Amino acid sequence: MTDILLHHVPDSRSQRILWLLHELEVPFETRVWSFDKSLRSDAFLALNPAGRVPALEMDGRSFWETGAIIEILCEKVGRLGRAPGHAERADWLIWVHFSETISQHAAACTQGHVVLREDWMRSPTVLKLEAARIGKCFDAIEGQLSGDWLLSGFSAADVAVGQAVSMARRFHRIGDRPRLAAWMARCEARTGYAAAMGGPSLYAQEFYDVE
Incomplete structure (x- = not known):
């Protein structure tokens, strides 16, 4: 698993990605942002053009949208998901x-x-x-x-x-x-x-x- 960096605001949707990363037991780092205009900065918009958390840096790029990140992480790690063709x-x-x-x-x-x-x-x-x-x-x-x-x-x-x-x-x-x-x-x-x-x-x- 390559290095993972989660961009996170407490009590936001990014909390579910933080929880999932702990459940997957993969190495990761977290950068905490404030719930303010810093999410509209050029630096953050380069990670998530909607100016929202989460943004997840992995494999040399940034991923955004919680549902997509959940699917990507579960497929990559091979745990806690349900693969195509699975009954569930x-x-x-x-x-x-x-x-x-x-x-x-x-x-x-x-x-x-x-x-x-x-x-x-x-x-x-x-x-x-x-x-x-x-x-x-x-x-x-x-x-x-x-x-x-x-x-x-x-x-x-x-x-x-x-x-x-x-x-x-x-x-x-x-x-x-x-x-x-x-x-x-x-x-x-x-x-x-x-x-x-x-x-x-x-x-x-x-x-x-x-x-």
Whole structure:
């Protein structure tokens, strides 16, 4: 495995790549960026032209978009993915990319509660809608879970969705969803999760109520 450098902002989508790298047990380094205009600098735009994290430097180039990075890493290492032709390949892809649906709703709530600091900038209606949509995503996971993990065994799908749920539950409680709660507890018990999820946070609160 060639050297890997992850460009990362805490409490962002790049956290799921950080968790995955720990689970894959490959050597890597991390460069932490601030959630500010430095992501629009020429230096960072050369790594991710959208000015977002993650960006992953590997094999002499930069990769971006979390779903793509997850697929690339799992194929390269040969672990935690589901190869083409595998019976669970389609479901694995669905879960990996469903994490982005959850994250988009969480990002909208983060924008309203964290980034837009003045009350007049926020839309209470939009925040309520986005928090409710997180709840619908939680319902989908609850309804689909039938074992310890999303598929027949732990995979990068659990990493992708688990990180998204970890972020989204700041805006909608897991509540009375016992399968989701138990699965999330299993995710949190993993050493890779613990290694990736510490450090500084964008959030000043554990939970943000939508009034």
